[in-house]
Amino acid sequence: MVTQSGKPAPDTARRSERSRRAIYDAALALVAEAGYPKTTIEGIAARAGVGKQTIYRWWGSKADVLLEAFLDLSEQAARDAGAPDGEPYAIPDTGDLAADIKAVLRATVDQLTDPRFEAPSRALAAEGVVDEQVGREFTAKLMEPSIRLYVDRLRAAQEAGQVRADLDPRIALEFFISPLAQRWLQYTGPISYEYTDTLVDYALHGLAPR
Amino acid sequence: MVTQSGKPAPDTARRSERSRRAIYDAALALVAEAGYPKTTIEGIAARAGVGKQTIYRWWGSKADVLLEAFLDLSEQAARDAGAPDGEPYAIPDTGDLAADIKAVLRATVDQLTDPRFEAPSRALAAEGVVDEQVGREFTAKLMEPSIRLYVDRLRAAQEAGQVRADLDPRIALEFFISPLAQRWLQYTGPISYEYTDTLVDYALHGLAPR
Amino acid sequence: MVTQSGKPAPDTARRSERSRRAIYDAALALVAEAGYPKTTIEGIAARAGVGKQTIYRWWGSKADVLLEAFLDLSEQAARDAGAPDGEPYAIPDTGDLAADIKAVLRATVDQLTDPRFEAPSRALAAEGVVDEQVGREFTAKLMEPSIRLYVDRLRAAQEAGQVRADLDPRIALEFFISPLAQRWLQYTGPISYEYTDTLVDYALHGLAPR
Amino acid sequence: MVTQSGKPAPDTARRSERSRRAIYDAALALVAEAGYPKTTIEGIAARAGVGKQTIYRWWGSKADVLLEAFLDLSEQAARDAGAPDGEPYAIPDTGDLAADIKAVLRATVDQLTDPRFEAPSRALAAEGVVDEQVGREFTAKLMEPSIRLYVDRLRAAQEAGQVRADLDPRIALEFFISPLAQRWLQYTGPISYEYTDTLVDYALHGLAPR
DNA sequence: TAGTAAGCGAGACGGTACGTCCTGTCTTCCC
DNA sequence: GGGAAGACAGGACGTACCGTCTCGCTTACTA
Structure with missing residues (x-):
C-alpha cells in the first residue's frame, strides 16, 4: 500500500x-x-x-x-512514572470524588508549570489554535486520553450517586479542566493548588446557594 | 518623560x-x-x-x-451595535441570572462563529499562548472588559442572594466562559446554544445531586 | 524666467x-x-x-x-594659497620648460596625496566615469582650468622654440598629466617626484634614441 | 589551510x-x-x-x-578571436615599432567604443577608482596582462635599438595608453585613430624639436 | 557474498520574507 | 517663501529559512 x-x-x-x-x-x-x-x-x-x-x-x-517529540516525551515520562505499558492509568477512586479530582488537578498544575513540558505544550497548543488539523490531532492524541479518565471517574461517581444522574460527563469535566486550561493558556489568572481546589468545590456544589 | x-x-x-x-x-x-x-x-x-x-x-x-486592528474592529462593531461612547455596556439584569448569562453566552457563540471575527481572534489567541507579552495584552485589552461585566453581574446576583455569598466572582465566571473558550480554541467539542445553556445550569446548581 | x-x-x-x-x-x-x-x-x-x-x-x-562642495573647497584653498581673486594663476615661465613642468607636477603629486582632497576627488572622478554628465561637468569645472594652464605654457614654449612648432598642445600636455592621472585613478603604479620628473624627460625627448 | x-x-x-x-x-x-x-x-x-x-x-x-562576468566575457572574446588557450597573445613585431603600436591602439579604440564592452568596463573602472581593493583587482586581472604585452614589445624594441636603452618600459608604455585611457574615462577629449596615431608619433620622437 | 537500492549527512539551489536603510516627495510648523 | 523636521510610498539591501534537489556514503535487504 x-x-x-x-x-x-x-x-x-x-x-x-x-x-x-x-x-x-x-x-x-x-x-x-x-x-x-x-x-x-x-x-x-x-x-x-x-x-x-x-x-x-x-x-x-x-x-x-514537535507533536511526535512531545508525545514521545510524555510516554517516556509516563513509563518512568510507573505504568510501563500503554497507559492503563486511571483516576483513583477512593469514594471521595472531590478529593480524587483535586489530587489529579494538583498533579496537572505541577505538570503545567514544569519547564520541561511548558514550552513544547504551549507551542503545540498555539499551533493547534491556528491550524485546525494540528489542533484536532493535538486534542486527540494528547488531551483525549486524559479526558476519558475524567469521564470514567465521573461515570463511577454517577453510579455511586455522588453526581447527578442526568449529567453529561463530557461537559461536567470541563468545569475542572477548562478554567485551569484557560488561565494557563491565556494568562487570565494565577494557577495554584488553592485555585484548583476551589474549582472543584464550586463545580460540585454549584454557584447558587443551596 | x-x-x-x-x-x-x-x-x-x-x-x-x-x-x-x-x-x-x-x-x-x-x-x-x-x-x-x-x-x-x-x-x-x-x-x-x-x-x-x-x-x-x-x-x-x-x-x-493585528491586535490593534482587531481592537479597532471590535470598537467599531460595538459602536455600530448601539453604545456610541466608550462601552458603558453591561450584562442585563432581569433578576433571572441564569437567563441573563445564557443570553450573553449565546451572543458569544454567535461572535465566535462569525467568520469576520474568527480568523483574527484565533490568530491573536494563538500568538498570545506562545508569546506571554502578547498574551497579557490580548487578555487585558480584549478579554478583561468582558470579564469585568461578568464580575459585575455576579456581584449583583450575590447581593440579590441568587448566588452564594462566599463566592469569588472571578473564579465563578470561568465556569461560563472557560469551557466555551476551550472548545473553541482547542476543538475539544462542538459549540451550540444548547451547550452553553447546559453550562449555565450545571454551573449554577452544581454537579452533585441536591 | x-x-x-x-x-x-x-x-x-x-x-x-x-x-x-x-x-x-x-x-x-x-x-x-x-x-x-x-x-x-x-x-x-x-x-x-x-x-x-x-x-x-x-x-x-x-x-x-559634492561637486560644488569640492569646487568651493578648491577655491578656498586657492584663495588661501595666494591668488585672492578668480584664479589668475599660471604655470611659471622661467625659460626652462622641463623645470617648470616638473615643479607643477610635483605640486600635483602633493595634492593627489593630500587626504583632504583625495576622497572627494576620487569620488567625483568615479562618478564621472560612470555618469557622462557628471564626468563632463567634472572635467569642465575642475580639470579644464588646469589644462588651459598647460596649453598656455606649451604655447609659450613653442614660441620660444623649445617645443616642436607643429605640436598640438592639447595632446602634448597629456603626456604630463595622463600617466599620473592613470596611476592615481587606477592604482597602476606608484606616484613620486622621481616618477613625474622622469615623465617630463621622456616626454620632451621622446622614447626613440636621438 | x-x-x-x-x-x-x-x-x-x-x-x-x-x-x-x-x-x-x-x-x-x-x-x-x-x-x-x-x-x-x-x-x-x-x-x-x-x-x-x-x-x-x-x-x-x-x-x-561584474568583474568576474567581464573577465569571463573577455576570455570568451579572446577565445573566439583566435587564441583558444590562455592568451599566448603578443603585440606583433614587424620591426616597425610605431606601426605595431599604432595597430594595437587602433584595436583598443575599437574595443573602448564597442557598446558590449563599454558599460561594464566603465562601471568596473569607476568602482575601482573609489574602492581600492576593486581597483587593484581590476588592474591586476584586466589591465596587467595587456601592460605586459607593451613591456615585452618595448624591450624587443630596446634590443633592436629602436628605443632608448635606458628607458623604463613600464613608464614608457604609459605614453601610449594613459592619454587614451584618460580621454575615455574622463571625457577630456575625443578618441580616434588619428589621435592614437599622433600619440605614438609624439611619444617616440618627443615634444622637443630634434 | 556481492549487488543494489534506500536512507542518510551535507549543503547548493530557487524562492520568500525579514527588518533596516535610503530615496525623493510631501506636509507641517516656525521664522 | 525658505528652512528644520520628519512621515510617507517605494525599493534594495544582506540575512535567514523554506522545501526541493543532488551528491557520495553507509547500510541492510535481495539475488
Missing part, C-alpha cells in the same frame, strides 16, 4: 532510530531554549546532526515533529 | 490616519483570507499601499498590528 | 548661506570619513543640521552636492 | 555552472541596459532566475560579480 501522496512512502523498516531520537531531542531542546517560532527545521537538523531531508522525509511540518 | 528605546519616538501628531486604516483593513483581510502564518508584513504593506517602514514605525510586530 | 523643469525655480536671493556652508562641510567630511557610497543625502542633512528638502531644493544629486 | 572568514567556505565542486553563466549574462545585460548604479543584486538574481543567496554565496559584492 502506498499513501495518497505523490511520493512513494519511505521504507519505515530502514529508518534510522538514532536520527529519530536525535531529532526529538533537538526539537524539544530548541523549543525550550528559543521558543517555537525561533525553532527552525534547519536548526533542528543542525542540532541533531541530521540532514534536512531526513526531517522532511518523515514529517510534514515543524508542528508534526 | 521619554521612552527607553534607542529610536526617537515618531511624532504621533503627524501620523497618517489614512495609512493606519488601510493597514488595519489589509491585516484583517489577509488573516481572514490566508491565515495568520501566511499573513506577512510585506503582504499587509503591499495590500494597504503603504511602505513597510510605515508599519515598522508604529508597530513592533505582526501580532501588534 | 523659469528653468525648464516643472518646478518653479527657488528664489536664490532668500537662500540660506549658513545652510549651504553646513552642507558643503558635512558632505566633504562624510566622504572623507565613510567614503562616497556610504555618504547619503540623509546623512549629509543630519550632519549639517538641515532638512533634506533643503538639499533637494538646491541640488539635483549627491554628486552635484 | 582554511580561509579566515567566519562562514564555512561553500563547496565549489557542487557549484551550479548553469547559475553562474546565467548570473554573468544577467549582470552584463543589466549594466549595459540600465547602467551600473541601477543594476542591483536583486535585479541580477531575478533576471538570472536565481536566488539572491546564490549570488551572495559566491561573490562578495556587485563589483565582484
Whole structure:
C-alpha cells in the first residue's frame, strides 16, 4: 500500500532510530531554549546532526515533529512514572470524588508549570489554535486520553450517586479542566493548588446557594 | 518623560490616519483570507499601499498590528451595535441570572462563529499562548472588559442572594466562559446554544445531586 | 524666467548661506570619513543640521552636492594659497620648460596625496566615469582650468622654440598629466617626484634614441 | 589551510555552472541596459532566475560579480578571436615599432567604443577608482596582462635599438595608453585613430624639436 | 557474498520574507 | 517663501529559512 501522496512512502523498516531520537531531542531542546517560532527545521537538523531531508522525509511540518517529540516525551515520562505499558492509568477512586479530582488537578498544575513540558505544550497548543488539523490531532492524541479518565471517574461517581444522574460527563469535566486550561493558556489568572481546589468545590456544589 | 528605546519616538501628531486604516483593513483581510502564518508584513504593506517602514514605525510586530486592528474592529462593531461612547455596556439584569448569562453566552457563540471575527481572534489567541507579552495584552485589552461585566453581574446576583455569598466572582465566571473558550480554541467539542445553556445550569446548581 | 523643469525655480536671493556652508562641510567630511557610497543625502542633512528638502531644493544629486562642495573647497584653498581673486594663476615661465613642468607636477603629486582632497576627488572622478554628465561637468569645472594652464605654457614654449612648432598642445600636455592621472585613478603604479620628473624627460625627448 | 572568514567556505565542486553563466549574462545585460548604479543584486538574481543567496554565496559584492562576468566575457572574446588557450597573445613585431603600436591602439579604440564592452568596463573602472581593493583587482586581472604585452614589445624594441636603452618600459608604455585611457574615462577629449596615431608619433620622437 | 537500492549527512539551489536603510516627495510648523 | 523636521510610498539591501534537489556514503535487504 502506498499513501495518497505523490511520493512513494519511505521504507519505515530502514529508518534510522538514532536520527529519530536525535531529532526529538533537538526539537524539544530548541523549543525550550528559543521558543517555537525561533525553532527552525534547519536548526533542528543542525542540532541533531541530521540532514534536512531526513526531517522532511518523515514529517510534514515543524508542528508534526514537535507533536511526535512531545508525545514521545510524555510516554517516556509516563513509563518512568510507573505504568510501563500503554497507559492503563486511571483516576483513583477512593469514594471521595472531590478529593480524587483535586489530587489529579494538583498533579496537572505541577505538570503545567514544569519547564520541561511548558514550552513544547504551549507551542503545540498555539499551533493547534491556528491550524485546525494540528489542533484536532493535538486534542486527540494528547488531551483525549486524559479526558476519558475524567469521564470514567465521573461515570463511577454517577453510579455511586455522588453526581447527578442526568449529567453529561463530557461537559461536567470541563468545569475542572477548562478554567485551569484557560488561565494557563491565556494568562487570565494565577494557577495554584488553592485555585484548583476551589474549582472543584464550586463545580460540585454549584454557584447558587443551596 | 521619554521612552527607553534607542529610536526617537515618531511624532504621533503627524501620523497618517489614512495609512493606519488601510493597514488595519489589509491585516484583517489577509488573516481572514490566508491565515495568520501566511499573513506577512510585506503582504499587509503591499495590500494597504503603504511602505513597510510605515508599519515598522508604529508597530513592533505582526501580532501588534493585528491586535490593534482587531481592537479597532471590535470598537467599531460595538459602536455600530448601539453604545456610541466608550462601552458603558453591561450584562442585563432581569433578576433571572441564569437567563441573563445564557443570553450573553449565546451572543458569544454567535461572535465566535462569525467568520469576520474568527480568523483574527484565533490568530491573536494563538500568538498570545506562545508569546506571554502578547498574551497579557490580548487578555487585558480584549478579554478583561468582558470579564469585568461578568464580575459585575455576579456581584449583583450575590447581593440579590441568587448566588452564594462566599463566592469569588472571578473564579465563578470561568465556569461560563472557560469551557466555551476551550472548545473553541482547542476543538475539544462542538459549540451550540444548547451547550452553553447546559453550562449555565450545571454551573449554577452544581454537579452533585441536591 | 523659469528653468525648464516643472518646478518653479527657488528664489536664490532668500537662500540660506549658513545652510549651504553646513552642507558643503558635512558632505566633504562624510566622504572623507565613510567614503562616497556610504555618504547619503540623509546623512549629509543630519550632519549639517538641515532638512533634506533643503538639499533637494538646491541640488539635483549627491554628486552635484559634492561637486560644488569640492569646487568651493578648491577655491578656498586657492584663495588661501595666494591668488585672492578668480584664479589668475599660471604655470611659471622661467625659460626652462622641463623645470617648470616638473615643479607643477610635483605640486600635483602633493595634492593627489593630500587626504583632504583625495576622497572627494576620487569620488567625483568615479562618478564621472560612470555618469557622462557628471564626468563632463567634472572635467569642465575642475580639470579644464588646469589644462588651459598647460596649453598656455606649451604655447609659450613653442614660441620660444623649445617645443616642436607643429605640436598640438592639447595632446602634448597629456603626456604630463595622463600617466599620473592613470596611476592615481587606477592604482597602476606608484606616484613620486622621481616618477613625474622622469615623465617630463621622456616626454620632451621622446622614447626613440636621438 | 582554511580561509579566515567566519562562514564555512561553500563547496565549489557542487557549484551550479548553469547559475553562474546565467548570473554573468544577467549582470552584463543589466549594466549595459540600465547602467551600473541601477543594476542591483536583486535585479541580477531575478533576471538570472536565481536566488539572491546564490549570488551572495559566491561573490562578495556587485563589483565582484561584474568583474568576474567581464573577465569571463573577455576570455570568451579572446577565445573566439583566435587564441583558444590562455592568451599566448603578443603585440606583433614587424620591426616597425610605431606601426605595431599604432595597430594595437587602433584595436583598443575599437574595443573602448564597442557598446558590449563599454558599460561594464566603465562601471568596473569607476568602482575601482573609489574602492581600492576593486581597483587593484581590476588592474591586476584586466589591465596587467595587456601592460605586459607593451613591456615585452618595448624591450624587443630596446634590443633592436629602436628605443632608448635606458628607458623604463613600464613608464614608457604609459605614453601610449594613459592619454587614451584618460580621454575615455574622463571625457577630456575625443578618441580616434588619428589621435592614437599622433600619440605614438609624439611619444617616440618627443615634444622637443630634434 | 556481492549487488543494489534506500536512507542518510551535507549543503547548493530557487524562492520568500525579514527588518533596516535610503530615496525623493510631501506636509507641517516656525521664522 | 525658505528652512528644520520628519512621515510617507517605494525599493534594495544582506540575512535567514523554506522545501526541493543532488551528491557520495553507509547500510541492510535481495539475488
